[in-house]
Amino acid sequence: MAAAASPVLPQELIVEILSWLPVKPLMRFRCVSKAWYSLIFHPSFIKLHLQRLPKNTHVLLTFDNYECVTCFTPCSIRRLLENPSSTVIDGCHRFKYYNFVFGVCNGLVCLFDSSHKDGFEEYRIRIWNPATRIMSEDFPRLRLHSNDCKVVNYRRACEYTKFGFGYDDLSDTYKVVVILLYGKSQQREVRVRCLGDPCWRKILTCPAFPILKQQLCGQFVDDTVNWLALRRPGSDYQWETVAINELVIFSYDLKKETYGYVLMPDGLSEVPVVEPCLGVLKGCLCLSHDQRRTHFVVWLTREFGVERSWTRLLNVSYEHFRNHGCPPYYRFVTPLCMSENEDVLLLANDEGSEFVFYNLRDNRIDRIQDFDSYKFSFLSHDYVPSLVLPYKN
Structure with a gap:
């Protein structure tokens, strides 16, 4: 008696299932067959996969090391907030x-x-x-x-x-x-x-x-x-x-x-002591600056190009930092990422070699974690792990 033939999934169902998977397993599955390899790197599948990826869950950090070489670390925001030091080390490229x-x-x-x-x-x-x-x-x-x-x-x-x-x-x-x-x-x-x-x-x-x-x-x-x-x-x-x-x-x-x-934000009424910094936080433009050498301020624009959409996300005195045993210098504080529910903002104090977890809801510092003093000048970029090819397909 002949063995029953293995069921074959329709191509549409294979595409539907694979398009919801993260990049890491897809990079393994490309070796299943030539057909799967062609599917995973097909332009239409890459677009579909990108559309279905969760947004604002990852960042890419850059920093210089003691050899003055720039290093890159793509990482999930959740893991970064749980343990930033080990996350930066584990995923480091240079x-x-x-x-x-x-x-x-x-x-x-x-x-x-x-x-x-x-x-x-x-x-x-x-x-x-x-x-x-x-x-x-x-x-x-x-x-x-x-x-x-x-x-x-x-x-x-x-x-x-x-x-x-x-x-x-x-x-x-x-x-x-x-x-x-x-x-x-x-x-x-x-x-x-x-x-x-x-x-x-x-x-x-x-x-x-x-x-x-x-x-x-x-x-x-x-x-x-x-x-x-x-x-x-x-x-x-x-x-x-x-x-x-x-x-x-x-x-x-x-x-x-x-x-x-x-x-600029309407609430920015005077020129900061040093040049402010422009970045991106959760897909929105982010402006951070010193104010009168007494406070560190972070603004977020929820609707690009609309002046009234600027929101003051953080306005914290340096004295508040010092009271928690962390003496930041106004030139070197950088916002890196924000939790999914926007309760916690992770800051890097490069001069003090510290990660600062600031609770936005309760307006307090939750905890401070040191990072290797040989790392400095942290910068953060919005990032999503994708299949997008770095060349024209």
């Missing part, structure tokens, strides 16, 4: 080259490095997916002469050349954005390269204006890449001379390929 992250979008991480030789600054860029461990080839290198642009070494390049990375869902394209400052003409120029394009495109020019020196990378929110800037002519500034009405967010629209300005 590269010999491309040691600066200037953008994270849909699971893709944009890596950057530069070198200066014979009067030219050369930028090297790659895209990496930490979940699949797939790395793109080099982008066409961007080579600029220092006589044309204000680039004389790596530090100056970061001051005058700004980078961003994001996704344009209208054209279904990932885009790298570079904002250049031309010294002779005193103009800013925006160049863009889409994933898969053979070269960089010059999109637009505009009069020169200062983008804050500490704002190295643009923040991707709602089809735009954003940098803190000053609404004043020229290219340079002294922070002590800045007026509050000059401080804005320069916003480049990836769909329309135009730019505009987003206003």
Whole structure:
């Protein structure tokens, strides 16, 4: 008697089941057969899987180690809040080259490095997916002469050349954005390269204006890449001379390929002592700054581009920190992530080598955990482990 044939699941049901699974098991299942490999890396399946991924559950942390090498750690927010020190260590990646992250979008991480030789600054860029461990080839290198642009070494390049990375869902394209400052003409120029394009495109020019020196990378929110800037002519500034009405967010629209300005929170009535920081928290723009050297303040905009949607998430005195045995320095406190119910905000105090768990509901510090003093300058990026390929499929 012939054995009964094994039941075969319909293709539609296989797709439905697999599309709800995390990336890690899918990377194992790709070895089941050629058909499953083709399915898992098919563009339509990658999109479906991305749509079904839970949002705001992961972050990617970057930090420098004692060798001055930038390290990258993708991690779940829940695990990070449970034990940040071990989470950072366990998931750590580092590269010999491309040691600066200037953008994270849909699971893709944009890596950057530069070198200066014979009067030219050369930028090297790659895209990496930490979940699949797939790395793109080099982008066409961007080579600029220092006589044309204000680039004389790596530090100056970061001051005058700004980078961003994001996704344009209208054209279904990932885009790298570079904002250049031309010294002779005193103009800013925006160049863009889409994933898969053979070269960089010059999109637009505009009069020169200062983008804050500490704002190295643009923040991707709602089809735009954003940098803190000053609404004043020229290219340079002294922070002590800045007026509050000059401080804005320069916003480049990836769909329309135009730019505009987003206003600061209405409650920000005076210029912070040091330059504020712009980031992304739970998919929303986040602004953090010192206030009068007495308080640390964090703002969140719930609806991008709407001034009234800015919400003051945190306003805590440094004395409150000190009372809990942690003497932070106003320059070095960074918001990293927020719990799912938005009760707890995790802060990194880089100067004190401490993670601070701040209870937003009860307005108190829950606990403090030290991190390795050889790690410093923590930054956080919204992240989702995905199947998205770092090259045009």
